Amino acid sequence: MKHEADPDDAEPTSSPQAAGGEAVLRGKATINDVARLAKVSKKTVSRVINESPFVKQKTRDAIKAVIAELGFTPDPQARALARRKSFLVGLVYDNPSPQYVVNIQRGILDALEGTDFQLVLHPCDRSKPDHVARIQSFIQQHKPFGLILPPSVSEDEPLALALNEADVDYVRIASVELDTPSRMIRTLDGDGGAAAGRHLADLGHRNIAHIHGPLSFRSTHERRAGFERALAEAGLGLRPEMAVEGGYTFEGGVAAAEHLLAQPHPPQAIFAGNDEMATGAYVAVRRAGFRIPEDISIVGFDDTPIAGRLWPALTTVRLPIREMGSAAATLLLQTADGMTTKKFITFSPEIIVRGSTAAPEGQ
Amino acid sequence: MKHEADPDDAEPTSSPQAAGGEAVLRGKATINDVARLAKVSKKTVSRVINESPFVKQKTRDAIKAVIAELGFTPDPQARALARRKSFLVGLVYDNPSPQYVVNIQRGILDALEGTDFQLVLHPCDRSKPDHVARIQSFIQQHKPFGLILPPSVSEDEPLALALNEADVDYVRIASVELDTPSRMIRTLDGDGGAAAGRHLADLGHRNIAHIHGPLSFRSTHERRAGFERALAEAGLGLRPEMAVEGGYTFEGGVAAAEHLLAQPHPPQAIFAGNDEMATGAYVAVRRAGFRIPEDISIVGFDDTPIAGRLWPALTTVRLPIREMGSAAATLLLQTADGMTTKKFITFSPEIIVRGSTAAPEGQ
């Protein structure tokens, strides 16, 4: 290090009004303050902030000491401006279930904690014709570091295509392989459906029905396919009239279950594609005068809090949504670290047996 | 306007690679492009962007035309850097109910739609000793334009004090007047409690119980006070042993209801301080072999979706949470407009009568 006169001109004097002594918490230290105190150029400080490997250990330590002393934190806006990339992670969603949304958020926030990134919400309405354009303009304006797309936004291929054009990273959460390649969190919904089918078959049910979601959701097909697979393995089958759509909604579940119960041979057990519809089935079953689980067993999917609050509590299939959100964010940030990036992380569902399923009584 | 040579050097040539003609959607126009095309200084463009009144109408129109032609949108990061204030609105929350959180978010997003502001999430844990410090450092770093504090964060006076020191605007959502002055969304929880009490009294119940929330929540007291007031007006009273805490949770509701049912004179009706606890009461009442509403009527508070999905559906008191979120954000943004700012907006709850309440049978 070269220094001639070397007066102790080291106080952070950038702010004119900073007359007093330590500017530790007043008015926020800047990279210039750090540079002056450490007697290096701001560029070198910048290198330290960004973990560049091209800084001598000794210099790095000295700078880090000054940073700690000053309580310096780099200004996200300034960095964003210079890098043309903000420190925002966007959650783009179009999901009716608050439970799902909140858990995904929580998971992402878990992973973002302690980083420089912030989570911004960007709900969208896939039914609107301009929804892709809106997301594009959001990206253009705010230059988010990356996006996280849970279902059903994750299944939007036109959007994925647009995103590949744009200058954003993104991670998708979905139950199937998707056409457009991207990093993703993969959930094995099929295995969940299979677990439900196996559970019911093991209990001794033979006449089993299914209330599924909208055909436009990939998860609808995954869950049903796994379910049918398990039934087949148990030597059973799903008769066509025993499979009804419930639209993933409560009302749809009520209607679907009423339809099933009106059949000549009503089912002994019902597997609903989500808890919402299972809850609807509860209402229809009760209205029709049947008992749960003595007369009819019911299984849901998702393990939303309502499942534990019903009476009897609902047997259901759970996905670790919060962990999935966290994994998605982690995957996204790996780019930032320059680490080798895993493309996939897979999560398996698990069946939670509670009070809504039992062996058939008439057996 | 003065111009001498006036060559048509008007193409946005800032980006070197912008060889072609219209740079309308490529690489994003900047304020410099607008200034050049409009033949004014960038400062004047800045004035137009910020709706400064000191711009001649003619100039303003010309600049606006160029802005439209170029599809120019100002860069939030650059603006934030220069103004030392970002375009983020922070939602600081510590609320166990996903339903509540999502609706508040939705409301805020409704109000933010079409503005330059983005919503960032900042959950916190009030039980941690450093939670105020964390929020402070969030503010220091990200310089949010403002914060929105729903309950119970809104009731955190130390936080409010710290916020007044810091350079942030904020709006609180709460059920009571708070010590620290600030703009706020006020909910009349007391009126909701009164509505519940009146409804039950009108049905003819005399032996009425209450399951309330934690004493640390202001809403607990508000709801109870209103409830007792209504009972008093009906010539009834709430006997001390008929008021039990349920902690605002499902499990707490189960336990509290069990406690009530174990009394020598079990209640004919129960008003639970929220739906969560009401749901717990359902379970306890059923386990004890009573019917709803024939033997026991139940009223909740909040009108979460679960209320409509129970069987029978839950009579409850509803607050327009989404609208409240929207109002909070609107209130916050008024500062930006420089408009005269209302300090308060008040929302009243409304009772939703469904299947869980009926006149007592034994009457």
Add this chain to the structure above:
DNA sequence: ATTAGGATTGACACCGGTGACATTTTCGAA
């Protein structure tokens, strides 16, 4: 026609960092 004072507009530095590239160190090999 001239002029004062408000209405408009512009010049320029600066916000707090980063990128590209130049310069200086450092250190083993010759």
Add this chain to the structure above:
DNA sequence: TTCGAAAATGTCACCGGTGTCAATCCTAAT
């Protein structure tokens, strides 16, 4: 001891706006 390439650090312009204050343009009044 000297030299050259790699390692470390510095220079300087620029990211895209805004604040401050000076300059210019108008308009009505003199």
